[in-house]
Amino acid sequence: MKNKLIISAILLSALALTGCDKKEDVLTLKVANWEEYIDLGDWGEDETIELDNGKVILGEQSMVDDFEDWYFENYGERIKVDYSTFGTNEDLYNQITLGDVYDLVCPSEYMITKLAREELLEKYDESFYDSEDELNYYSRGVSPYISSVFSNLKLRDASLDRYAAGYMWGTLGIVYNPELITEEEAAHWSLLTDKHHYKQITVKDSVRDAYFAGLAMNRSAELLSPAFVNDPDYHEKLTEALNSTDPEIVEQVQDILTRVKENVYSFETDAGKADMVTGKIAANQQWSGDAVYIMQQAAQEGLSLRYSAPEEGTNLWFDGWVMLKKGINGDERKKQAAQAFVNFISMPENAVRNMYYIGYTSVIAGGDDDTIYQYINYNYAGEDEAECVPHRIGYFFGDEADEEDRYTVYAEKDSDEFYQLDAQYPTKEVIDRSVVMACFEEEDNVRINRMWTNIRCFDLRRLFML
Amino acid sequence: MNKNEKTVSLMLIPYVLFLIVFVVLPLLVVIYYGFTDQQGNISFSNFINFFGNTRTVGTMVYSFGIAIITTVICLLLGYPVAYILAKGSYARKHAFLMIFVLPMWINFTLRITALKEILTMVEGNIALHPFFNTIVCMVYDFLPFMIMPLFNSIAKLDDSLTEAGRDLGATGAQVFFKIVIPLTIPGIVSAITMVFLPAMTNYVVLDMVYNSTYIMGSLIGSYFNAYDWNNGSVISAILLIMIAVLTVISNRIMRGKDDQNR
Numbered sequence: 015m016k017n018k019l020i021i022s023a024i025l026l027s028a029l030a031l032t033g034c035d036k037k038e039d040v041l042t043l044k045v046a047n048w049e050e051y052i053d054l055g056d057w058g059e060d061e062t063i064e065l066d067n068g069k070v071i072l073g074e075q076s077m078v079d080d081f082e083d084w085y086f087e088n089y090g091e092r093i094k095v096d097y098s099t100f101g102t103n104e105d106l107y108n109q110i111t112l113g114d115v116y117d118l119v120c121p122s123e124y125m126i127t128k129l130a131r132e133e134l135l136e137k138y139d140e141s142f143y144d145s146e147d148e149l150n151y152y153s154r155g156v157s158p159y160i161s162s163v164f165s166n167l168k169l170r171d172a173s174l175d176r177y178a179a180g181y182m183w184g185t186l187g188i189v190y191n192p193e194l195i196t197e198e199e200a201a202h203w204s205l206l207t208d209k210h211h212y213k214q215i216t217v218k219d220s221v222r223d224a225y226f227a228g229l230a231m232n233r234s235a236e237l238l239s240p241a242f243v244n245d246p247d248y249h250e251k252l253t254e255a256l257n258s259t260d261p262e263i264v265e266q267v268q269d270i271l272t273r274v275k276e277n278v279y280s281f282e283t284d285a286g287k288a289d290m291v292t293g294k295i296a297a298n299q300q301w302s303g304d305a306v307y308i309m310q311q312a313a314q315e316g317l318s319l320r321y322s323a324p325e326e327g328t329n330l331w332f333d334g335w336v337m338l339k340k341g342i343n344g345d346e347r348k349k350q351a352a353q354a355f356v357n358f359i360s361m362p363e364n365a366v367r368n369m370y371y372i373g374y375t376s377v378i379a380g381g382d383d384d385t386i387y388q389y390i391n392y393n394y395a396g397e398d399e400a401e402c403v404p405h406r407i408g409y410f411f412g413d414e415a416d417e418e419d420r421y422t423v424y425a426e427k428d429s430d431e432f433y434q435l436d437a438q439y440p441t442k443e444v445i446d447r448s449v450v451m452a453c454f455e456e457e458d459n460v461r462i463n464r465m466w467t468n469i470r471c472f473d474l475r476r477l478f479m480l
Numbered sequence: 481m482n483k484n485e486k487t488v489s490l491m492l493i494p495y496v497l498f499l500i501v502f503v504v505l506p507l508l509v510v511i512y513y514g515f516t517d518q519q520g521n522i523s524f525s526n527f528i529n530f531f532g533n534t535r536t537v538g539t540m541v542y543s544f545g546i547a548i549i550t551t552v553i554c555l556l557l558g559y560p561v562a563y564i565l566a567k568g569s570y571a572r573k574h575a576f577l578m579i580f581v582l583p584m585w586i587n588f589t590l591r592i593t594a595l596k597e598i599l600t601m602v603e604g605n606i607a608l609h610p611f612f613n614t615i616v617c618m619v620y621d622f623l624p625f626m627i628m629p630l631f632n633s634i635a636k637l638d639d640s641l642t643e644a645g646r647d648l649g650a651t652g653a654q655v656f657f658k659i660v661i662p663l664t665i666p667g668i669v670s671a672i673t674m675v676f677l678p679a680m681t682n683y684v685v686l687d688m689v690y691n692s693t694y695i696m697g698s699l700i701g702s703y704f705n706a707y708d709w710n711n712g713s714v715i716s717a718i719l720l721i722m723i724a725v726l727t728v729i730s731n732r733i734m735r736g737k738d739d740q741n742r
Contacts, residue, residue: 102705104705104706104707107707108704108707111707213605213607213608214605219692221706275692278607278692279605279607279690280607280690280691280692281692282690283687285688285690294600294605459706460708463702463706463708466702467533467535467536467694467699467702467703468533468535470692470693470694470698470699470702471535471536471538471539471542471693471694471699472535472538472539472541472542472693472694473535473538474534474537474538474541477541
């Protein structure tokens with residue numbers, strides 16, 4: 015009898031539980047982002063950012079939780095964000111193609127192109143671009159410069175901005191210790207094969223980033239020649255040169271990268287950051303976002319590091335939010351929620367929170383809102399005007415000439431802040447020599463991957479040389 | 481009896497399921513991808529890709545080299561240790577064994593990181609000696625796996641046999657080489673398989689000590705990263721064949737020993 019009572023009690027409570035579940039029909043948005051790539055909150059009181067325009071910014075709870083509350087307040091609907099992370103673009107691609115379903119993901123530019131080509135992406139609604147709408151923080155705040163880069167990238171049937179909303183962006187360059195490596199040496203990709211720095215430099219263990227540097231080294235003299243630089247079609251020609259897949263060129267790059275491999279400390283995926291801060295290595299190939307992080311860490315240890323985007327050319331990279339057809343599956347509510355998520359994290363205050371938390375550079379310039387510019391000043395502006403030099407970033411805010419100095423930051427000359435600012439927001443000269451990596455055709459990818467395998471595998475001839 | 485058999489076969493179900501899901505199916509997938517091309521047609525092109533490229537063959541040779549050197553050093557270091565632990569007259573034999581096996585309980589990336597720091601202290605720039613450092617870390621990592629099977633095998637050795645040898649006038653060396661070693665061959669073989677195969681593919685060690693040359697494991701990983709399941713799988717299949725051959729040979733040796741003992 016007692017047993018029966020217990021069983022029926024369990025059954026009843028189970029019924030009650032399922033009843034509860036049914037009552038609340040909560041929409042779930044599945045979001046996948048890079049690891050450590052959004053503000054997770056939990057800031058200490060002393061981390062509060064108080065800007066000159068009166069904004070007080072503090073990450074109390076995670077951005078994702080804040081979004082759920084914000085969505086309910088503004089759209090009157092409860093939502094649950096199922097947030098997960100991935101490690102590399104390739105991991106994400108494998109997950110997507112092997113059947114994991116996501117609604118909104120944040121891959122890098124070449125992966126966005128690949129996904130768009132394979133028709134896996136859902137376009138943003140026309141209404142997303144309506145900058146009259148108060149809630150369209152992305153369209154109202156995105157940097158005009160980034161916006162123009164996006165609209166200039168043509169995919170099959172539309173430009174890239176129909177498929178993707180930017181998140182973070184930056185350049186590819188070299189972090190170096192100025193006590194061991196001169197500014198002149200770091201200004202060229204040839205540093206990677208410099209015998210004077212034998213086994214002191216790391217290179218990214220990534221085919222595309224290594225290949226990019228190899229291409230720049232291969233045609234260094236030509237790319238730096240006045241005739242090339244002053245060509246009216248300089249940027250198109252540079253883009254073509256640094257995205258070349260010509261078999262002959264691939265072979266030449268293989269020789270260069272073989273020399274790189276013999277000369278460098280190692281190819282690394284993540285260890286370079288710590289090795290740079292602890293002084294094990296003198297320089298490392300790095301993305302600007304991680305470069306800022308490394309420089310800040312090193313400054314805390316009393317070590318001044320610098321970042322250089324080499325003169326031959328640098329890669330302009332960005333990560334962007336894209337909606338996946340399979341996840342959205344024609345559900346308008348889901349699509350609205352996904353777009354709202356992008357808008358929410360594009361709110362200037364939230365862009366600041368993310369930048370503070372992860373150290374990268376947001377694509378958001380703020381539009382009418384000067385929070386982003388204030389935050390840059392808060393971070394980097396020097397106190398003693400006599401010691402300061404101007405750093406012009408008007409192009410980012412859509413006012414290239416910037417005659418009124420509205421978007422010029424004055425940082426103390428030769429200070430750590432000055433170099434960090436330069437890494438986080440490059441000058442127009444660096445931007446002019448930056449190119450976006452193209453998404454290669456399948457056969458070209460095969461050729462370049464084979465080249466990479468050849469470099470990394472053991473060369474039997476070395477056995478006989480011993 | 482019948483009922484007993486029924487329960488036995490019922491109890492087998494989870495294990496059979498386990499075998500199918502985690503052993504047979506993955507194996508079939510590997511073989512399928514290894515012997516088809518990107519379009520899904522049956523083909524040996526991946527096989528030819530691997531053996532037709534001197535670089536990938538070079539990496540196989542390199543992996544073999546690392547594995548052989550690691551195994552030999554582990555054996556030379558491990559056998560005396562196992563012997564002393566098993567036959568020495570220490571009161572706390574098992575406590576000593578535990579000290580040797582203790583590192584196995586610590587996460588291996590943590591162990592290698594610690595060793596890396598020590599090597600950096602000794603060598604300065606550890607990138608200058610990638611091969612040497614790889615071997616040091618591999619040996620450090622796999623030594624416990626060598627000692628355990630050897631210890632078990634030597635501990636089981638009947639002391640009366642070595643005593644008889646000595647009574648009949650054999651020197652210490654003769655007893656060791658003619659009696660102890662032959663009788664512990666099964667232990668040696670299983671210890672070698674425990675070390676040799678993982679040493680061929682454990683590329684995390686190479687990554688951690690800044691050895692940027694691929695071994696078999698990293699090569700598979702690089703193909704998978706480029707969504708090239710076919711070429712990655714064929715290398716897994718080649719490794720699998722090697723393991724199979726090695727197991728067959730070691731089983732032969734062990735069976736031979738058993739016959740002799742009888």
